[in-house]
Amino acid sequence: MWVNQNVFDDPRITAVGLLVEAHAGLSARFAAQFEEHGLSPVEFEVLTRLARSPGNQLRMTDLAAQTSLSTSGVTRVVDRMERDGLLTRRACPSDRRSSYAVVTAAGLQRLDETLPGHLRIIEQWFTGQLDPEALRALLDGLRRVRDAVHPGATAGSTGPVLIGGEAPAGRC
Amino acid sequence: MWVNQNVFDDPRITAVGLLVEAHAGLSARFAAQFEEHGLSPVEFEVLTRLARSPGNQLRMTDLAAQTSLSTSGVTRVVDRMERDGLLTRRACPSDRRSSYAVVTAAGLQRLDETLPGHLRIIEQWFTGQLDPEALRALLDGLRRVRDAVHPGATAGSTGPVLIGGEAPAGRC
DNA sequence: AAGCAACTATAGCCGTGACAATATTCCCGA
DNA sequence: TCGGGAATATTGTCACGGCTATAGTTGCTT
Known part of the structure; x- marks a missing residue:
């Protein structure tokens, strides 16, 4: 009836532990390197999502859907980043409820400074740790798991994070 | 000079995205299932770490080292869990600075109720998504990455999380 | 045309946890 | 033996972000 010590040697437990x-x-x-450039992980994520979106902009709602934040969380991080000059709010003319977050030149510049080091770290500690064959196998496995747990399929998921490159077309 | 759109198709970026x-x-x-049993992810982690340690106990410092929390964070989560009757503080007789967190019977019971569902979820959404061969390859890759980034090797790491089963021997 | 439900962004309130400061205790070297 | 530095746990303070309520806007339905 009580927890068995051996439970913790269950391969499922160790598998999750590894992940x-x-x-x-x-x-x-990542966080340490972001900090060198004055960015928090969330800010880097926001900058990236905006920069990869058409027009370097995204509605607050869509930004929330693409990040790990709620809509109110987005409101606040956008507040901070607007204060720091990394992005600007822009009203949507065709729908007065919506507003856009738009990366500024300074924001792109900051991202530009941060990305090379970021890629270097990924290579150093992740992709470069494995030979191409093993890396491919790892990524295949991760993709399977990712597709399975893909929040879009979840009912009670808190943050509806969208898959990688997804970027809804803005109507403004 | 500006960020290139193609940067976001870099295989390194997509690899990290998958992870x-x-x-x-x-x-x-996991969090949703924990919540069904009245546990937060951190509380489950604490309960697990304690239950797998000799004597079902761990010094506050060691508990912090084995979780994602700072020592002050541990103080607070232990406060809450002690209030809820999941664990108890016990003074260390041989070192009056230290105190132990000890799982109570109620804590073990709670963990006992939670673990089966947890294992089921792991199997359903993770290990069961892959055939044994692919799973082995995935875990091998993760292990390589885990060993590489293992916080024990990091200088400026915030939370010194120990590797899986590591459990320092208490002297009390 | 009117009303109503859905959508959008924000603000209030609160829990969580990190960092720095503090008090206590231990340990080692002079 | 004694003094100072390291270790340990806790508390004050603060930033962050989730949940809920709210105000404004849209569009569909009748």
Whole structure:
């Protein structure tokens, strides 16, 4: 009836442990490098999502859907980043409820400064740790898991994070 | 000079995206199931770490080292869990600075109720998504990355999370 | 045309956890 | 033996972000 010590040697537990620890370790490296450029992980994520979107802009709602933040969370991080000059709010003329977050030149510049180091870290601690064959296998596996747990399929998911490149077309 | 749109198609970026999204999706499933049993992810982590340690106990510092929390964070989560009857503080007789967090019977019971569903979710959304061969390849890759980024090797890492089963021997 | 439900962004309130400061205790070297 | 530096846990303070309520806007339905 009580928890058995051997439970913690269950291969499922160790598998999750590997995923969690690999993710945590990488995230820590990323965060440290972001900080060198005055960015938090969330700010980097926002900058990236905006920069890869058509017109370098995204509605607040869509930005929330593409990040790990709620809409109110987006409101606040956009507040901070607007204050820091990394982006601007722009009203949507065709729908007065919506407003856009638009990356400024300074924001693109900042991202431009941050990305090379970011890619270097990924290569150093992740992709470069494996030979091409093993990396392909790892990514295939991750893709399968990602597609399975893809939040779009979840009912009670808190943050509806969209898959990678997805970028809804703005109507303004 | 400006950020190139194609940067976001860089295989390194997409690789990290897969890892992050797979982790986020799984974490959300886990959190939902924990909540069914009145546990937060952190509380589950604490309960697990304690239950797998000799004597079902761990010094506050060691608990912090094995979780994603700082020592002050541990103080607070232990406060809450002690209030909820999931664990108890116990003074260390041989070192009056230290105190132990000890799982109570109620804490073990709670963990006992939570673990089966947790294992089921892991199997359903993670390990069961891949055939044994692919799973082995995935775990091998994750292990390589985990060992590389292992926080023990990091200088400026915030939370010194220890590797999986590591459990320092208490002297009390 | 009117009303109503859905959508959008924001603000209030609160829990969480990190950082720095603090008090206590331990340990080692002079 | 004694003094100072390291270790340990806790608390004050703060930033962050989720949930809910709210105000404004849109568009559909009748």
